[in-house]
Amino acid sequence: MYKLLAIDLDDTLLTDDLHITEGTKEAIEKAILQGVTVTFATGRSFPSASKIAEQIGLNVPIITYQGSLIKNLLDGEVLYERSVPxxxxxxxxxxxxxxxxxxxxxxxxxxxxxxxxxxxxxxxxxxxxxxxxxxxxxxxxxxxxxxxxxxxxxxxxxxxxxxxxxxxxxxxxxxxxxxxxxxxxxKEGNKGSAVTFLANHIGCEIDQVIAIGDSWNDREMLEAAGLGVAMGNALDELKAIAGYVTSSNNEEGVKHVIDKFILQK
The missing domain is CATH 3.30.1240.10 (Hypothetical Protein, Haloacid Dehalogenase-like Hydrolase; Chain: A; domain 2)
Structure with missing residues (x-):
């Protein structure tokens, strides 16, 4: 059912010591093999986020600067860009x-x-x-x-x-x-607008998107996605609008979502 998985980085995919667990890496690899496009949706810059993407072998466009820039990892092509007026x-x-x-x-x-x-x-x-x-x-x-x-x-x-x-x-x-x-x-530099654009770019419906985050800057993409997931360590305000609450970033919350909703374990 789901074709696009958009994951926040800090306090979501990354543990408190800024690592991605091996179990989470394996779950992402399995989701990709199943045909799901896995991307980041982060407030980090493209250079910062791309270093993390290299760790798990992503080769797709990633959403950076809170949604102000979507850029291909392979060739650096800019797909979506918005600047402060x-x-x-x-x-x-x-x-x-x-x-x-x-x-x-x-x-x-x-x-x-x-x-x-x-x-x-x-x-x-x-x-x-x-x-x-x-x-x-x-x-x-x-x-x-x-x-x-x-x-x-x-x-x-x-x-x-x-x-x-x-x-x-x-x-x-x-x-x-x-x-x-x-x-x-x-004003269009938010994760909700960016996820909607990227879903259209890869040819999937917005209800085929899972978005996972922990902070208020993730609100727009959780509201836009077919399934908006809040981490166990997320703000209470974000949990209140989420369709599902997973475990924390230190307890492989992202892996749990992939296992449950994509791999259907």
């Missing part, structure tokens, strides 16, 4: 400058920061992604941004999200991939 990017930049906030820019598949600090250090450790210090950060912010990200205290970011939603209105999609990451994207 220039007017919105200016407002976000000015908001961060006025409050001395840590802002990260994602342009041309590269991560740019204004300066190196502990926030950058922790982010790079998690994503295994190189970074570049921009000589003229303000001018770089005027380029088409695939994503803009603020790193700060979770409660403070929740407050900022409300304020910026009022300022930006419907110009952008605002979401959180982790409690301390507040992300800004094109």
């Amino acid at each position: 220039a007017a919105a990017a200016d407002l976000i930049y000015d908001y961060c400058e006025a409050r001395n906030l840590h802002l990260q820019l994602y342009f041309d598949d590269k991560l740019y920061v204004k300066e190196y600090n502990e926030k950058v250090k922790d982010y790079v450790r998690l994503t295994n992604l190189p970074y570049f210090i921009a000589d003229n950060f303000r001018e770089l912010a005027k380029q088409p941004q695939t994503k803009m990200l603020i790193i700060d205290d979770p409660a403070l970011l929740d407050q900022m999200a409300v304020e910026l939603q009022v300022i930006l209105q419907d110009q952008v999609h605002i979401t959180k991939s982790k409690a301390h990451y507040l992300e800004f994207l094109h």
Whole structure:
């Protein structure tokens, strides 16, 4: 019944120590052999996500930057791309400058920061992604941004999200991939839009899609998919809208979904 499986990475496919279990790898291989297209749907950049895809031998388009970029793993062909509108990017930049906030820019598949600090250090450790210090950060912010990200205290970011939603209105999609990451994207740069596009691209109906995630940035794809699955470690708000709740990322929750709904063990 299911032809497309879209899996979030952090706290979903990856364990807390950022690994994929052997059992999960084997389940994915079996799903692929059964004719299912298995892909990622992640907030990570394409370079970061592609390193993980190599570990399990994927060769399909993957959804990155929260759904702002879908790109082929084999030849790098871009199938779907959305950027933060220039007017919105200016407002976000000015908001961060006025409050001395840590802002990260994602342009041309590269991560740019204004300066190196502990926030950058922790982010790079998690994503295994190189970074570049921009000589003229303000001018770089005027380029088409695939994503803009603020790193700060979770409660403070929740407050900022409300304020910026009022300022930006419907110009952008605002979401959180982790409690301390507040992300800004094109309003069509969400996992729901991207999964719908990819399903159409490979020729399957949206009700033939399984989407698995753990955080609020996964909400749109869980709502769009035929079967939206929340991890056992997911936010309670995500579990409330999911069609199924599996075990946690440390208990092979993804493998359990594949076994139950695709391999039908």
